[in-house]
Amino acid sequence: MIELEGLTRVYQGGRGAVRAVDGLSLTVGNSEVFGLLGPNGAGKTTAIKMMTTLSRPDAGRCLVGGFDVVREPGKIRERIGVVPQENNLERELTARENLTIYAMLHRVRDAERRIEENLRRVDLWDRRDSVVTGFSGGMQRRLLLARALLAEPSVLFLDEPSIGLDPQIRRQLWDSIRKTRIDGRTVVITTHYIEEAEALCDRVGILCRGKLVALDSPENLKRSVGECVVEFIDAEGKLVQHIHRGRGEANADAAGEHNSSVTVRKTNLEDVFIKLTGERIE
Amino acid sequence: MIELGWYPVFLKEMLHFRRKLLKLGYLFSAMVVPIIYLIAFGFGLGGSVRIDGTSYLAFLIPGLVAMSSMNNSYTWVSSTLNLSRLYFKTFQVYVQAPIAPSSIMIGEVLAGMIKGLFASALIVIVGILSAPDFRITFLFCVALLLNCFLFANMGVIVGMLTKSHEDTATYSNFFIMPMAFFAGTFFPVDKMPTLFKGVVYVLPLTHTNILIRKAGMDAEAWVSLGILAVYAALCFVCGSKLIRGYSE
Numbered sequence: 236m237i238e239l240e241g242l243t244r245v246y247q248g249g250r251g252a253v254r255a256v257d258g259l260s261l262t263v264g265n266s267e268v269f270g271l272l273g274p275n276g277a278g279k280t281t282a283i284k285m286m287t288t289l290s291r292p293d294a295g296r297c298l299v300g301g302f303d304v305v306r307e308p309g310k311i312r313e314r315i316g317v318v319p320q321e322n323n324l325e326r327e328l329t330a331r332e333n334l335t336i337y338a339m340l341h342r343v344r345d346a347e348r349r350i351e352e353n354l355r356r357v358d359l360w361d362r363r364d365s366v367v368t369g370f371s372g373g374m375q376r377r378l379l380l381a382r383a384l385l386a387e388p389s390v391l392f393l394d395e396p397s398i399g400l401d402p403q404i405r406r407q408l409w410d411s412i413r414k415t416r417i418d419g420r421t422v423v424i425t426t427h428y429i430e431e432a433e434a435l436c437d438r439v440g441i442l443c444r445g446k447l448v449a450l451d452s453p454e455n456l457k458r459s460v461g462e463c464v465v466e467f468i469d470a471e472g473k474l475v476q477h478i479h480r481g482r483g484e485a486n487a488d489a490a491g492e493h494n495s496s497v498t499v500r501k502t503n504l505e506d507v508f509i510k511l512t513g514e515r516i517e
Numbered sequence: 518m519i520e521l522g523w524y525p526v527f528l529k530e531m532l533h534f535r536r537k538l539l540k541l542g543y544l545f546s547a548m549v550v551p552i553i554y555l556i557a558f559g560f561g562l563g564g565s566v567r568i569d570g571t572s573y574l575a576f577l578i579p580g581l582v583a584m585s586s587m588n589n590s591y592t593w594v595s596s597t598l599n600l601s602r603l604y605f606k607t608f609q610v611y612v613q614a615p616i617a618p619s620s621i622m623i624g625e626v627l628a629g630m631i632k633g634l635f636a637s638a639l640i641v642i643v644g645i646l647s648a649p650d651f652r653i654t655f656l657f658c659v660a661l662l663l664n665c666f667l668f669a670n671m672g673v674i675v676g677m678l679t680k681s682h683e684d685t686a687t688y689s690n691f692f693i694m695p696m697a698f699f700a701g702t703f704f705p706v707d708k709m710p711t712l713f714k715g716v717v718y719v720l721p722l723t724h725t726n727i728l729i730r731k732a733g734m735d736a737e738a739w740v741s742l743g744i745l746a747v748y749a750a751l752c753f754v755c756g757s758k759l760i761r762g763y764s765e
């Protein structure tokens with residue numbers, strides 16, 4: 236379980252202080268898959284860094300598995316696995332060497348077998364003795380995932396895990412995350428792929444300028460802004476979207492527009508996102 | 518339970534070191550600087566100068582060992598930490614692992630010492646071949662190990678403090694470089710003017726140079742040993758504190 240209460244982090248930059256995370260409060264339950272969504276610079280990575288004991292909060296509280304990130308970071312480190320947004324593999328070492336070092340750092344039992352298992356899981360067993368520099372971006376992401384799962388963490392943090400993965404591998408990643416949930420693991424995931432959040436997350440928190448602007452299941456979030464969207468290209472070639480509470484209203488609107496490009500579709504998380512933050516995701 | 522958290526940290530550095538050694542150019546470049554000094558000073562002055570009853574070469578070689586072990590231990594650790602913190606981000610993996618901050622410290626320091634000892638070994642080999650009256654004593658070994666340890670610790674401190682990779686060079690130009698020349702590597706410090714001597718005796722490398730050339734323990738040797746040990750302990754504590762306080 237994860238509990239955040241008024242979590243705040245301020246960066247001192249050239250142009251004054253930035254409140255990267257600003258009074259964030261939320262709770263993630265056991266074996267929940269929780270998504271953090273937000274535009275670039277919203278504070279997702281900063282929040283993850285605090286939860287994973289990498290950054291110290293400037294204010295507020297953060298408990299992971301009942302342990303405080305400031306007072307008992309060691310206890311948390313025994314229980315978490317992290318896929319960071321920025322690759323932090325040892326690039327001049329091989330895939331297997333990377334995992335071996337990690338296994339030692341985390342005192343993984345039966346390391347040889349676990350390493351093989353995890354490399355096979357992400358389809359990298361054949362490349363086990365290749366140096367990471369020679370891996371493609373997607374292969375490096377997969378190796379990061381294998382590493383994060385190596386010590387069988389009870390909480391898994393994934394900061395944009397599917398950046399640079401092709402659709403097929405991304406589906407495989409989703410499957411392994413779902414499977415991970417069945418094992419009773421808690422997952423916190425940030426993503427720019429709306430469909431990823433919809434496909435995986437039990438609940439989603441939408442972050443904007445460090446603050447939480449919405450927190451609910453994807454279904455409820457969509458319902459809260461309206462169920463249907465009318466979309467068309469106007470005379471100037473711009474995409475126009477109207478969100479409506481129900482299908483009937485939407486159909487009436489569509490008929491009134493007298494535009495051949497008009498379509499009516501169901502609301503997705505992206506519509507919610509745009510409505511709440513005024514920004515588009517990538 | 519014995520804390521073995523330092524071992525993977527050390528092992529990782531050794532894997533990197535082995536890869537470097539396999540590149541021929543590396544071994545060559547590691548040897549070039551001390552050999553230049555040896556030729557320029559040793560063979561240049563060698564025949565005409567005698568110090569404390571030994572040949573200049575036999576005087577110079579322990580000094581080069583002290584200098585080179587300092588340089589290599591310090592540089593390896595400071596640049597590894599600097600790069601892994603700021604550029605490769607691999608330092609995060611240590612921080613997020615359930616090991617003590619002092620384990621990270623010990624692993625890095627031991628790796629730096631190996632690097633320093635390796636560079637020293639190259640010079641010792643050249644020394645044995647070129648100066649017949651050069652001797653390795655017990656004190657030589659003590660001074661060498663302590664020196665590697667001390668400067669690897671300083672490497673941790675600088676590696677944790679620097680805000681960019683260029684910073685590392687700044688520290689080294691203001692601190693390490695002058696020490697290499699003024700702390701008794703090329704000539705005995707007791708020949709220096711009094712005022713200057715005061716400054717020079719504060720520098721840790723001076724005491725390594727005193728200790729590394731002693732045949733046996735005397736009062737001066739004990740003082741130097743004490744000063745080096747205090748420096749080393751202080752640096753170890755500071756370095757561990759910096760690692761413990763790490764936050765992005």
Ligand SMILES: Nc1ncnc2c1ncn2[C@@H]1O[C@H](COP(=O)(O)OP(=O)(O)OP(=O)(O)O)[C@@H](O)[C@H]1O
Pocket residue numbers: 246247248253254255273274275276277278279280281282320765
């Ligand atoms: N080390 C740092 N120093 C100064 N400012 C920082 C630092 N890291 C992040 N910030 C600032 O904090 C804010 C939040 O950044 P963060 O990386 O958490 O955003 P994000 O939601 O992960 O964005 P993205 O989707 O691009 O990954 C940004 O305004 C960023 O400029």
Ligand SMILES: [Mg+2]
Pocket residue numbers: 279280281320394
């Ligand atoms: Mg981010």
